[in-house]
Amino acid sequence: MADVDVRLVNVTKKFxxxxxxxxxxxxxxDGEFFTLLGPSGCGKTTTLRMIGGFEQPTxxxxxxxxxxVTFLPAHQRDVNTVFQSYALFPHLTIxxxxxxxxxxxxxxxxxxxxxxxxxxxxxxxxxxxxxYPAQLSGGQAQRVALARxxxxxxxxxxxxxxxxxxxxxxxxQMGIELKRIQREVGITFIYVTHDQEEAMTMSDRIAVMxxxxxxxxxxxxxxxxxxxxxxxxxxxxxxxxxxxxxxSEGDQWTVTLPSGSTIRAPKSLGDIGAxxxxxxxxxxxxxxxxxxxxxxNALEGVVVDTSYLGVITQYVVEGAGGLRLLVSExxxxxxxxxxxxxxxxxVTLTWRPEHGFVVGDAVGA
Amino acid sequence: xxxxxxxxxxxxxxxxxxxxxWLGSFYLAPNLQMFASSFWSGSLENGFAFSLGNWVxxxxxxxxxxxxxxxxxxxxxxxxxxxxxxAFPLAYFIAFRSGRARSILLFLVVxxxxxxxxxxxxxxxxxxxxxxxxxxxxxxxxxxxxxxRILDTPxxxxxxIAYNFVPFMILPIYVSLEKIDRRLLExxxxxxxxxxxxxxxxxxxxxxxxxxxGSLLTFIPAIGDFVNAxxxxxxxxxxxxxxxxRQFLVVRDYPTAAALSFMLMLLILIGVTxxxxxxxxxxxxxxxx
Numbered sequence: 125m126a127d128v129d130v131r132l133v134n135v136t137k138k139f140x141x142x143x144x145x146x147x148x149x150x151x152x153x154d155g156e157f158f159t160l161l162g163p164s165g166c167g168k169t170t171t172l173r174m175i176g177g178f179e180q181p182t183x184x185x186x187x188x189x190x191x192x193v194t195f196l197p198a199h200q201r202d203v204n205t206v207f208q209s210y211a212l213f214p215h216l217t218i219x220x221x222x223x224x225x226x227x228x229x230x231x232x233x234x235x236x237x238x239x240x241x242x243x244x245x246x247x248x249x250x251x252x253x254x255x256y257p258a259q260l261s262g263g264q265a266q267r268v269a270l271a272r273x274x275x276x277x278x279x280x281x282x283x284x285x286x287x288x289x290x291x292x293x294x295x296x297q298m299g300i301e302l303k304r305i306q307r308e309v310g311i312t313f314i315y316v317t318h319d320q321e322e323a324m325t326m327s328d329r330i331a332v333m334x335x336x337x338x339x340x341x342x343x344x345x346x347x348x349x350x351x352x353x354x355x356x357x358x359x360x361x362x363x364x365x366x367x368x369x370x371x372s373e374g375d376q377w378t379v380t381l382p383s384g385s386t387i388r389a390p391k392s393l394g395d396i397g398a399x400x401x402x403x404x405x406x407x408x409x410x411x412x413x414x415x416x417x418x419x420x421n422a423l424e425g426v427v428v429d430t431s432y433l434g435v436i437t438q439y440v441v442e443g444a445g446g447l448r449l450l451v452s453e454x455x456x457x458x459x460x461x462x463x464x465x466x467x468x469x470x471v472t473l474t475w476r477p478e479h480g481f482v483v484g485d486a487v488g489a
Numbered sequence: 490x491x492x493x494x495x496x497x498x499x500x501x502x503x504x505x506x507x508x509x510x511w512l513g514s515f516y517l518a519p520n521l522q523m524f525a526s527s528f529w530s531g532s533l534e535n536g537f538a539f540s541l542g543n544w545v546x547x548x549x550x551x552x553x554x555x556x557x558x559x560x561x562x563x564x565x566x567x568x569x570x571x572x573x574x575x576a577f578p579l580a581y582f583i584a585f586r587s588g589r590a591r592s593i594l595l596f597l598v599v600x601x602x603x604x605x606x607x608x609x610x611x612x613x614x615x616x617x618x619x620x621x622x623x624x625x626x627x628x629x630x631x632x633x634x635x636x637x638r639i640l641d642t643p644x645x646x647x648x649x650i651a652y653n654f655v656p657f658m659i660l661p662i663y664v665s666l667e668k669i670d671r672r673l674l675e676x677x678x679x680x681x682x683x684x685x686x687x688x689x690x691x692x693x694x695x696x697x698x699x700x701x702x703g704s705l706l707t708f709i710p711a712i713g714d715f716v717n718a719x720x721x722x723x724x725x726x727x728x729x730x731x732x733x734x735r736q737f738l739v740v741r742d743y744p745t746a747a748a749l750s751f752m753l754m755l756l757i758l759i760g761v762t763x764x765x766x767x768x769x770x771x772x773x774x775x776x777x778x
Contacts, residue, residue: 178675198678199686211676215694224690225680272680 127154128190129280129312130175135184137170144170146336147184152280152314157306159315161323162333163359168316169284171333175314176282177201189279199228204273205282209289210265212257218244218268219253225276243275246305263294270305280312287322299325320360324348332356348405352394354483357403364449365403365483370396377402377482383444387421389480397485406452408479411439411471418474425449425473427465437464441473449473527747537743546748554732554749558756561729564643565712568650569658572707573700575651576658580699583659584666595663598656610649610720617645617721641723649717657706665699666692701768709757729753 130152137145145167152158160168173179175186177198186194193201204225212221222240231239244250247267257265266286273281286302287295303326306313317323323330324344331338332347332355340352351357357365366387371378376388377396389402396402404421414424428448429440432455439451451473453464465471493499527546529537551558583594601609616623617640627633639645669692677687715730729749736746 176679178679198675199681199683203679205676205679207672207676209670209672211670211672213673213676213691215691224677224682228681228686276680 128152129154129156129188130314131185131187131190132171132175133185133187135171135174135181135186137167137174137179138182143336145174145181148337150331150338150341152312155310155312157303157313157315157326157328159317159323159327159330160333160338161317161320161330161359162338163318166333167336168318168333172205172282172284172314172316175280176203176205202279203282204276204278205284206266206269206273206286208284208286210257210269210286212265212268212272214257216256217253218249218255218257218260221257221268222272222275224272229276239275240271243271246274246308247271247301262290263298266290266298270302274305274309274311277309278311280314283313283315285317286315287317287319295319295322302326324360330360332359334359350393350481351403352484354401357481357483362406362450363403364406364409365401366447367401370398370400376477381423381445381447383447385423385444387423387480388477389482390478393478393480394482395484396482400482400484402480403483404475404480406438406450407436407454408475409449409451410474411441411451411453411465412474414470414472416472418472419476420474421477421480422472422474423447423449425471427467427469427471430464430467432464439465441471443473523747524751526743527751529744529747533741533743543744546744547752550745550748551752554729557727557729557732558752560726561712561753562756564647564650564718564726564728565708565714567647568654568711569704569708571647571651572655572658573704575655576662576703577696577700580659580663580666584663584669598659598663601656606653607716607720610653610716613645613649613652613721614640617648640721641726643722643726645721646718646726646728649721650711650714653714653717654707654711657710658703661702661706662696662699665696665702669695697768701765704764705761709761712757713753 128151132148132150135145135148136143148167148171160171162168170179174181175188177193177196177200180195184194185192188202213224216224219240222243223236226236226239240253241250244252247270249264249267249271252260252264252268257268260268266289269286283302287298290298299322302313306326315323315326324347327344329341329343330347331341333339334355340347340356342350342352347356347360351360351363354365357363366379366381368379368381371380371386372391373388375391377391378386378388379396379402380386387402389396410419411427412418423443425441425443425447427439428442431438433452434455436452436454439453441449441451443449493503525539526537528539528541528543530540530543530546531537579598583591583598587594615621618624619638619640620628621640624633624637624639628635628637639648673691673695674687677691678684682690712728713730713733715728715734718726718728718731733746733749733753736742736749740746
């Protein structure tokens with residue numbers, strides 16, 4: 125494991141009687157692309173602002189490269205931020221915007237020109253030096269904000285929803301770009317977003333935050349394949365959660381649904397606790413004609429909705445007792461949508477027990 | 490309506506018509522008439538005659554009243570500086586620190602306008618008088634000389650002008666400060682600027698359009714003011730506004746009064762142009778949006 129760049133120990137932030145961040149402890153390694161993912165109000169931005177020095181924790185400790193910076197003001201921290209709205213200085217040229225941090229740290233003349241040039245090259249904006257921020261598109265402004273932060277070669281770069289203001293296509297493009305830049309400069313990135321897709325494509329590790337804490341901290345694949353809580357299962361990708369009476373059969377958990385059907389999942393997937401559930405992602409489900417041989421877990425149902433989405437077709441299947449399940453099937457070996465299942469058709473839903481996941485008791489509840 | 494539909498190009502013209510009519514009748518026409526009268530000779534009793542040869546009205550008027558011009562510039566300058574020194578910290582406080590009190594404070598800034606300009610200026614006579622609540626106690630405890638006075642001195646005139654025009658300095662500066670995105674200041678601090686550095690490199694340049702507007706709104710009326718010099722000054726504090734007013738309404742030497750007015754306008758125009766160039770305000774306002 126690489127060195128720890130940023131360490132948060134039991135960090136709490138209260139605004140009046142509101143707790144924005146509730147005792148977070150985490151380590152971010154040197155050179156890591158680390159993401160704080162969560163809905164608005166989950167405390168992710170406050171956490172980032174405390175690392176940046178714009179807020180002071182109510183209690184807890186923040187370390188940067190092993191040094192306590194908990195109460196160090198922003199301008200004395202070896203950390204730079206890419207702000208959500210970019211916050212470019214409107215009265216300065218792009219060159220002067222990027223040079224701002226260098227000049228404040230006493231770097232002069234040719235060195236400034238050289239490093240600003242390098243930074244603009246990195247974000248592919250050479251030739252924009254003499255323009256003003258108002259003359260840039262959203263994507264260009266975003267790149268300038270990135271260059272302005274990276275040019276200082278900070279130990280850690282903080283990014284607060286940097287792609288939030290861009291349209292979808294540009295967002296995806298910039299996401300790939302960000303990942304490339306991060307690999308190129310090797311600086312630790314701490315990235316805040318509410319967009320799970322963004323988080324999944326770029327991050328080495330993701331902390332999924334809810335109500336001031338993180339519910340799971342893991343790589344993208346683990347988060348998707350093995351979400352540990354109901355919240356994570358619902359926030360990262362789409363999920364079907366199957367709730368019922370929890371039991372145990374050898375090395376498998378069982379959940380007996382209100383309809384009487386029992387489904388299974390291997391205990392190796394995680395601890396179901398006393399109030400957990402078995403879940404399954406829509407693409408892990410297969411649709412069969414009733415009576416066909418199942419893959420282990422099987423539920424009967426009726427197709428109530430069919431949406432053809434190009435790569436996949438998405439179905440909503442209603443089982444006994446009003447249970448609704450989301451199914452997505454790849455459109456393989458299919459030339460017309462006549463081959464898809466039609467609303468009203470009876471089907472069997474099936475999946476292999478090891479393709480499900482197990483969520484445990486809710487965190488903090 | 491048919492006419493507009495057939496000639497849509499008329500619409501802007503029709504929209505401008507009330508404004509053009511107003512300015513044409515009450516600004517342009519009187520100015521032209523006044524400009525013409527600056528080339529008059531003669532008197533009210535014997536009638537006036539126009540002749541381009543009467544351009545000598547200008548150098549003559551300037552020769553006689555250059556002292557008052559100079560004094561007006563000095564007083565206007567001093568009052569503007571005082572206004573700025575008062576207004577900037579106040580506007581900064583209201584924009585950045587006042588919280589819920591903001592609208593009350595802004596109201597207090599304009600509250601004096603609910604009372605007549607003249608009444609407020611006369612009020613200062615009482616406040617600054619020789620045995621007033623300001624000087625009286627200081628004199629009785631012997632802190633200042635019993636013969637010391639403020640009223641009817643240049644100090645009271647400049648103070649009066651500054652007092653009367655300070656809201657015109659506060660409001661534009663407040664607006665420009667209030668518009669500043671707070672994240673810009675965070676960004677500056679993130680980029681290693683101290684609080685003072687962020688103020689100097691970000692807040693101040695972005696407030697420049699407001700400072701420019703405020704100082705013009707203060708300096709221009711201040712330099713042409715006559716009420717403060719009349720009510721709070723002495724014959725030695727006469728400003729060019731007093732001269733023009735007396736020439737028009739008392740002496741009725743219209744040609745001299747008109748020539749004096751036009752030279753004042755020219756003076757202000759030149760000053761403002763230089764000031765604008767120095768501050769580069771056009772660039773600032775167009776790029777700070």
